[in-house]
Amino acid sequence: MSYQQVADDVFLINGTDVNMVLLRDGRDLTLIDAGWYGDAARIEAVLDKLGHRPQDINAILLTHAHLDHVGAINHLHAYGIPAYTSAAEVPHAKGEVHESATPLDVIQRALKDRAALGWALRITRAGGLRKNAVPHIQPFPNEGPLDLPGHPVPISTAGHTSGHTVFHLPEVGAVATGDALVTAHPVSKIEGPQLLPLFFHHNVESAKAALDALEPLDAATVLPGHGPIYTGGIGKAVIEARAAVQV
Numbered sequence: 480m481s482y483q484q485v486a487d488d489v490f491l492i493n494g495t496d497v498n499m500v501l502l503r504d505g506r507d508l509t510l511i512d513a514g515w516y517g518d519a520a521r522i523e524a525v526l527d528k529l530g531h532r533p534q535d536i537n538a539i540l541l542t543h544a545h546l547d548h549v550g551a552i553n554h555l556h557a558y559g560i561p562a563y564t565s566a567a568e569v570p571h572a573k574g575e576v577h578e579s580a581t582p583l584d585v586i587q588r589a590l591k592d593r594a595a596l597g598w599a600l601r602i603t604r605a606g607g608l609r610k611n612a613v614p615h616i617q618p619f620p621n622e623g624p625l626d627l628p629g630h631p632v633p634i635s636t637a638g639h640t641s642g643h644t645v646f647h648l649p650e651v652g653a654v655a656t657g658d659a660l661v662t663a664h665p666v667s668k669i670e671g672p673q674l675l676p677l678f679f680h681h682n683v684e685s686a687k688a689a690l691d692a693l694e695p696l697d698a699a700t701v702l703p704g705h706g707p708i709y710t711g712g713i714g715k716a717v718i719e720a721r722a723a724v725q726v
C-alpha cells in the first residue's frame with residue numbers, strides 16, 4: 480500500500496516507516512513532509528497514480544527537520560518547489576544545528592532489539608545515514624492559515640525538535656501531527672497514540688507539554704508521522720499518549 484485516501488482531497492503517503500500527507504485543490508497540491516531520501520521515487524509514483532506531476536506541488540511543508548521527514552525535499556526542489564517550516568526549525572533544516580539522535584545512535588539502539596533490526600536495515604537502504612540539509616528552506620510566509628492547497632494551519636509544537644510544527648486541516652477535521660504524536664514506530668513497544676520513545680526528543684519535557692497544543696484542535700482524524708491513521712479524535716489521542724509515555 481503506497482497511499483491511503485483520507486478525505487476527498489487528502490491522502491496519506493506511506494514512505495519507509497514514515498508518513499507524508501498530500502493535500503489537493505484541483506490541479507494544485509501541498510505536500511507535508513517528504514519521507515527519507517530514498518522515498519523520492521515512491522512519492523513520484525503516488526503522484527503519477529493520482530494523475531499528477533511533481534510540478535503540481537505548490538509547496539512542501541516540513542513538520543521538523545529529522546532525516547525521515549526531510550528526505551525528498553531537495554529532489555523535489557529540482558522541480559522548483561519551495562519548502563517551508565517554522566522560523567525556529569530553519570537552522571535545523573539548514574544543518575546549522577543538530578537536534579537528533581544521530582542515525583548511527585538510532586541504528587545502534589535498534590541493533591539491541593531484534594524487532595527493530597529490520598527497520599534499521601530498511602532506513603539504511605532508504606538513505607538513513609546520509610546528511611540531508613535543505614539550504615533553500617524558508618520560514619512560513621505568514622501567521623495563521625497558509626495560502627496553499629488545503630489551507631493548512633501551522634501549530635507550534637516544539638519539543639520533539641525546537642521548531643516542530645503540526646498542521647491542522649480544519650476544512651476536513653484532521654491534523655498532521657508529524658512526530659509530536661505518533662501511533663506506532665518500529666522501535667516502540669506499544670501501539671496506539673503515543674509519544675515516540677523519549678530518546679528521540681530534543682527536549683522531553685517540551686515534547687510532553689506540546690500535547691497541550693494538540694488537545695483542543697477540532698480534528699476527528701489524526702495523520703501521524705509514524706503509524707496508522709487514528710480516527711478517534713485528537714483529544715482522545717492526546718489522553719492516550721499521555722498515559723502511554725515510555726522511557
Ligand SMILES: [Zn+2]
Nearest residue numbers: 543545639658
Ligand atoms: Zn522526528
